[in-house]
Amino acid sequence: MTATEIRLASRPKGVPTLDNFSVVDTEVPRPGPGEVLVRNLVLSVDPYMRGRMSAAKSYVAPYEVGEVMTGGAVGEVVESNDDSLRKGDVVLHELGWRSHAVLPAGRARRVDPDAAPITTYLGVLGMPGHTAYAGLFEVGQFRPDDTVFVSGAAGAVGSMVGQLAKLRGARRVIGSAGSPEKVRHLTEELGFDAAFDYHDGPVTEQLAAAAPDGVDLYFDNVGGEHLEAAIDALNLHGRIVVCGMISQYNATEPTPAPRNLAQIIAKRFTMRGMLVADHNDLYPRFVEEVAPMVRDGRLKYSETVVEGLRNMPQAFLDLLRGGNTGKMLVRA
16 A cells, blocks of 8 residues: 655745645555554644744744654544554544554544544544633633634634634624635624624724724734734723734744734733643533534534645645635545
């Protein structure tokens, strides 16, 4: 059998291109003692992967040029040298960007394909959903009657944040997105009270119109102009959760801080960055609370699925351009 791997061919300067990736066919690896061989079925594409393509020091090691990239994946165990997993088990692990993965059995978590579609373990019931839950309730200290603003609201994390806030009693939930179709998706399908296309005019003006009484909690996936607008709209003692800043990921020069950051003094707002790995203790509670909402339809999710592992680099580039609604996935 032949395996396929997606490797980092070169580090991008600015916006990545297909030339930064190489698709390589190789032999299927063999598992050693205590290891399993997994045939990947569905692979995750996430914005944080852009940061790992850079050599800059960050919270996680960069991808190495010439090496296979990594990311979340769900696959089927085809060979096991460990009693904890058997052939045919479906598992979640972090060795995506390849058709076959060999890893210690302890680094694979068995999931139940009968309890939920396997794609959900990479999205609404996986890392993005967990991120939204921890960011909104633990980091953001959400309170009923909050007015919540979410940027990148049609993405895997943002769409969850808005819905969870509504289900927990938010007074008003506002989202920004990058197309009229996504705006309609937020208001007509996901229950946001208001949404706007950030291409239609200054974000500050559109947010002020959507939130005439201000914003209590801002969940930031975008940074830049959105962050400045949120600071302008923030109420006294408001909270900002910084989950991502996708607008700056491809910048070739340092980007300026929000020009209105001095408002932190008068408004006494708090601004906290977050990484979901800091909140692994919340995962059981997250699944216990959210899984029933997904099952009975109270919490809706969308997936953009690209067919074929060889198309994964293009799917990643499309993600960075906003070409997804909900979770971006690749079916191997």
